[in-house]
Amino acid sequence: MNQFQGRLGRRYVAVIVFVCVCLFLWRGLDFATPIGDSYSATSGGTTSTSPKTVDSFKYIPSTDDWSKAQVFYPVEDMMSPPSGTPKRLPRVQAHSSSSILADDVSAKRKQAVKAKFVKSWEAYKTHAWTKDELQPLSGKGKQSISGWSAQLVDAMDTLWIMDLKDEFRRAVKEVAIIDWSKTGDPKINLFEVTIRYLGGLLAAYELSQEPALLAKATELGDALYATFDTPNRLPSHWLYYEAARKGEQQADTSMSGAAGGSLCLEFTRLSQITGDPKYYDATERIKKFFFRVQNETKIPGLWPHDMNYREETADDSRFNLGAGMDSMYEYLPKMHALLGGLDPEYETMVTTALDAARDNILFRPMTPNEDDILMAGSVTINDGKATMMPEMEHLTCFVGGMYGLAGKLLSRDDYVDLGSRLTNGCVWAYNAFETNIMPENSQLVACDSIDSPCEYDSDKLDKARTKTPPLPDGFVRVRDSRYMLRPEAIESVFYMWRITGDHTWRDAAWRMWEGIVRETETELAFASIEDVRVRASSKADSMETFWMGETLKYFYLIFDDESNINLDEWVFNTEAHPLRRPT
Numbered sequence: 001m002n003q004f005q006g007r008l009g010r011r012y013v014a015v016i017v018f019v020c021v022c023l024f025l026w027r028g029l030d031f032a033t034p035i036g037d038s039y040s041a042t043s044g045g046t047t048s049t050s051p052k053t054v055d056s057f058k059y060i061p062s063t064d065d066w067s068k069a070q071v072f073y074p075v076e077d078m079m080s081p082p083s084g085t086p087k088r089l090p091r092v093q094a095h096s097s098s099s100i101l102a103d104d105v106s107a108k109r110k111q112a113v114k115a116k117f118v119k120s121w122e123a124y125k126t127h128a129w130t131k132d133e134l135q136p137l138s139g140k141g142k143q144s145i146s147g148w149s150a151q152l153v154d155a156m157d158t159l160w161i162m163d164l165k166d167e168f169r170r171a172v173k174e175v176a177i178i179d180w181s182k183t184g185d186p187k188i189n190l191f192e193v194t195i196r197y198l199g200g201l202l203a204a205y206e207l208s209q210e211p212a213l214l215a216k217a218t219e220l221g222d223a224l225y226a227t228f229d230t231p232n233r234l235p236s237h238w239l240y241y242e243a244a245r246k247g248e249q250q251a252d253t254s255m256s257g258a259a260g261g262s263l264c265l266e267f268t269r270l271s272q273i274t275g276d277p278k279y280y281d282a283t284e285r286i287k288k289f290f291f292r293v294q295n296e297t298k299i300p301g302l303w304p305h306d307m308n309y310r311e312e313t314a315d316d317s318r319f320n321l322g323a324g325m326d327s328m329y330e331y332l333p334k335m336h337a338l339l340g341g342l343d344p345e346y347e348t349m350v351t352t353a354l355d356a357a358r359d360n361i362l363f364r365p366m367t368p369n370e371d372d373i374l375m376a377g378s379v380t381i382n383d384g385k386a387t388m389m390p391e392m393e394h395l396t397c398f399v400g401g402m403y404g405l406a407g408k409l410l411s412r413d414d415y416v417d418l419g420s421r422l423t424n425g426c427v428w429a430y431n432a433f434e435t436n437i438m439p440e441n442s443q444l445v446a447c448d449s450i451d452s453p454c455e456y457d458s459d460k461l462d463k464a465r466t467k468t469p470p471l472p473d474g475f476v477r478v479r480d481s482r483y484m485l486r487p488e489a490i491e492s493v494f495y496m497w498r499i500t501g502d503h504t505w506r507d508a509a510w511r512m513w514e515g516i517v518r519e520t521e522t523e524l525a526f527a528s529i530e531d532v533r534v535r536a537s538s539k540a541d542s543m544e545t546f547w548m549g550e551t552l553k554y555f556y557l558i559f560d561d562e563s564n565i566n567l568d569e570w571v572f573n574t575e576a577h578p579l580r581r582p583t
């Protein structure tokens with residue numbers, strides 16, 4: 001697009017934005033809700049069809065309107081999401097709806113998950129309402145992500161998905177008056193705020209069509225967009241409103257791949273919904289940087305952990321798919337889906353990265369039963385020599401789902417197969433511990449190849465073990481024994497279930513569920529545990545927002561009908577917030 005068209009585009013957008021603002025001001029005094037009135041917190045989703053009183057949401061705009069803020073480094077060549085008819089991508093799900101007649105076991109399991117969600121939600125309401133997190137032991141509220149009611153925003157779409165619509169409305173009422181200008185902490189975490197708040201708002205809006213939610217998402221998007229007002233238009237990890245107001249921001253010289261690479265789904269969807277291309281433009285510039293350097297790194301095809309967003313270089317020597325990198329890779333096939341396959345660069349990036357990860361990062365662990373499973377380790381390059389650490393981070397358990405989804409979208413059966421073996425790696429690790437839960441980080445012994453059988457050699461294992469604590473066979477060491485209510489393993493099981501329709505995935509999910517409930521439940525809600533190696537471990541006073549935003553949602557959806565958030569119509573952001581795919 002040339003500059004002239006860019007300016008025309010901006011003027012057109014300005015008119016749309018102006019009309020929207022007028023509409024909000026007019027309707028903002030009394031938002032009539034289009035949401036149906038169905039309530040059931042405990043009986044499990046009975047829907048009353050007769051409309052009752054219609055609530056109204058009082059929408060109050062934030063103190064500052066960042067869409068009007070001065071821009072110090074204006075964009076000269078605004079990019080828009082690719083235009084054209086979205087391609088019909090290959091089907092992801094095995095079934096679009098449950099073909100089997102009423103399945104009692106799954107229905108009961110679904111209700112069991114919902115009951116635990118309701119317990120967590122009620123505790124949050126009673127003890128920590130509008131705080132960022134509930135502390136499940138002390139029953140206190142905690143501010144951890146800017147103090148804008150993170151848990152509430154993060155759990156809103158789960159309320160909708162579980163058919164808790166009255167509770168959903170209760171949440172919208174609070175969200176419609178959030179003031180993004182009021183923050184307890186001057187440092188705003190661009191990544192966390194994007195995936196939890198912006199993603200949560202967009203998904204809740206897409207499900208309910210409630211205008212106040214889009215208004216709040218747009219306000220927040222405008223504030224976060226200020227992070228991109230830097231000389232090269234790439235962002236920093238932290239947004240400080242004060243620095244943004246003075247035009248004093250610069251892109252970071254050392255920032256993780258995930259921090260920059262997991263914004264594009266949310267920003268692109270906001271552009272698609274509002275028609276304002278600026279959010280897409282912001283994250284597309286990050287993608288252009290990633291695309292350009294992908295084959296020039298120390299492991300061509302993969303991106304290193306830390307990158308220099310200011311100089312736009314990627315010379316770091318550490319490579320992994322877990323902490324700091326996970327959702328950057330995850331978003332590549334998901335962007336392919338969200339853009340309806342219209343940007344061929346994403347397809348290139350996906351296949352190049354997933355091939356390189358297969359050849360460099362994935363390993364087969366040596367296990368007593370010589371299971372055909374895979375895990376994702378980490379690699380460091382020293383003087384051109386690669387050293388693989390056969391570690392298993394809970395965070396990397398999303399990788400199976402990613403290979404599965406990419407394999408379906410790109411018709412790569414080999415990726416679906418890798419996805420299945422990777423997910424089975426996490427299922428195996430959950431089963432290996434007495435608690436039925438895998439630890440945050442552990443170390444195993446890597447076989448020579450991911451594709452050939454691998455004989456179990458207990459001498460080799462003993463030699464690798466530094467001490468001899470009571471560990472399950474196959475594990476060299478547990479480097480971090482906690483379980484923090486994380487979703488990644490159940491997330492991949494969810495993908496494999498939806499992709500294959502194979503009920504063994506549902507059974508695997510139920511075993512995980514029983515372990516997690518038994519070990520983490522508290523009087524009030526659920527808590528992180530310190531040591532998955534022992535039954536009834538001591539707990540930490542922490543329940544991160546992803547417990548209700550992600551973990552419980554994936555468990556619920558596994559036992560629900562496959563039509564609820566069908567993966568051929570929706571794509572999840574990295575916080576399990578569903579965004580609509582184009583049709």
Ligand SMILES: *[C@@H]1O[C@H](CO)[C@@H](O)[C@H](O)[C@H]1NC(C)=O
Nearest residue numbers: 291292293294295301348352
């Ligand atoms: C990177 O390499 C892959 C093949 O290994 C190729 O398909 C792709 O186009 C390359 N990317 C760039 C930006 O040149």
